[in-house]
């Protein structure tokens with residue numbers, strides 16, 4: 435196994451830059467630059483040298499094998515964050531035999547290979563690094579802490595037990611089956627199914643927290659939609675004018691509303707139009723509004739252009755003229771509008787689970803279908819045990835794919851190890 439190194443902090447000038455070295459030769463490489471290393475998990479101030487040539491005064495930190503992010507021996511140099519210091523340390527490290535620059539993501543890959551992180555935790559870590567809002571940070575941290583892995587391993591344990599029970603009855607098929615295992619199997623399957631269903635439902639919400647909720651402003655031409663968008667965004671994102679039919683394309687503005695990532699969509703005013711381009715804009719407006727998580731119907735005295743869905747907000751515009759509702763021009767009622775949006779979306783966000791990606795949702799849905807099928811087979815009698823076991827196998831494989839464990843031999847070993855019916 436090579437020993438790898440890389441700049442762990444962002445490139446460019448900074449107060450501090452961190453270079454990380456991981457692998458079997460990390461400690462000896464650290465000694466080449468820093469002399470004697472401080473004891474593991476303590477820091478020491480050292481002069482880093484290239485031969486006799488001092489490079490920088492740095493804090494040096496070491497982690498023993500099994501007690502580091504990667505699971506390997508690790509040395510970290512906390513340097514003055516200068517481009518010249520960083521490149522001098524990197525070039526000194528590359529001259530140490532057995533060391534090479536890390537590939538992108540290689541530290542994390544090693545962490546996974548050494549079972550310091552499961553695949554979902556790796557995804558959680560990537561999300562945490564990408565997180566821009568509070569909701570994203572909290573969600574990513576939940577996943578990084580291993581919440582999905584904990585749930586999955588409990589489900590998996592229950593399914594392995596259920597499979598072992600069924601396998602035992604298959605082998606007894608010709609003789610008298612000693613016990614009816616189906617109540618226990620059903621109980622295990624039902625418990626898992628309930629958990630998987632909850633997570634699958636929450637996954638869509640979690641995806642929203644990752645990628646952002648979409649909120650569409652819809653209404654008649656000249657209702658003041660673009661003016662409202664600009665007021666919410668705090669800048670002139672959209673063209674506004676007294677000409678009805680100004681907005682054609684869908685405009686997107688990313689915002690952070692009380693920690694939730696939200697994309698506000700400004701859309702073309704909805705009306706019957708002879709103008710070909712405007713009609714195209716109206717089609718887009720309708721499609722995007724229908725797909726959005728929430729719609730704000732900005733009224734200007736007319737009937738609703740679309741049916742509102744659950745949670746949608748219907749509000750009168752130009753309150754400075756109409757005496758009621760909100761105004762993008764004066765800002766009246768906007769705080770309350772933002773509160774309304776935030777409260778609807780926060781309520782939805784509260785149903786987020788620990789499965790946060792489409793990949794998770796797909797794997798969980800596969801497990802769910804297999805479990806539903808297994809349930810039917812178990813209820814159809816002991817002669818269907820083999821089919822039921824096969825479905826449980828599919829569910830276990832789906833959970834293994836979810837956690838990045840796909841080795842079927844491992845599953846087999848566990849099933850055989852858990853046999854407990856005197857076989």
Ligand SMILES: Nc1nc2c(ncn2[C@@H]2O[C@H](COP(=O)(O)OP(=O)(O)OP(=O)(O)O)[C@@H](O)[C@H]2O)c(=O)[nH]1
Pocket residue numbers: 653654655656657658659660661662673674675676677678679680681682701702703704751752753754755760761762763764
């Ligand atoms: N008095 C008043 N005028 C407003 C308000 N909001 C918008 N307007 C005016 O109404 C006209 C239309 O505003 P826009 O924001 O372009 O309306 P829109 O709904 O985006 O219009 P389309 O894109 O054409 O559908 C402009 O002249 C705005 O200045 C408001 O709250 N009060």
Ligand SMILES: [K+]
Pocket residue numbers: 655656674675676677678679680681
């Ligand atoms: K307009």
Ligand SMILES: [Mg+2]
Pocket residue numbers: 659660661672673674680681700701702703
């Ligand atoms: Mg507009």
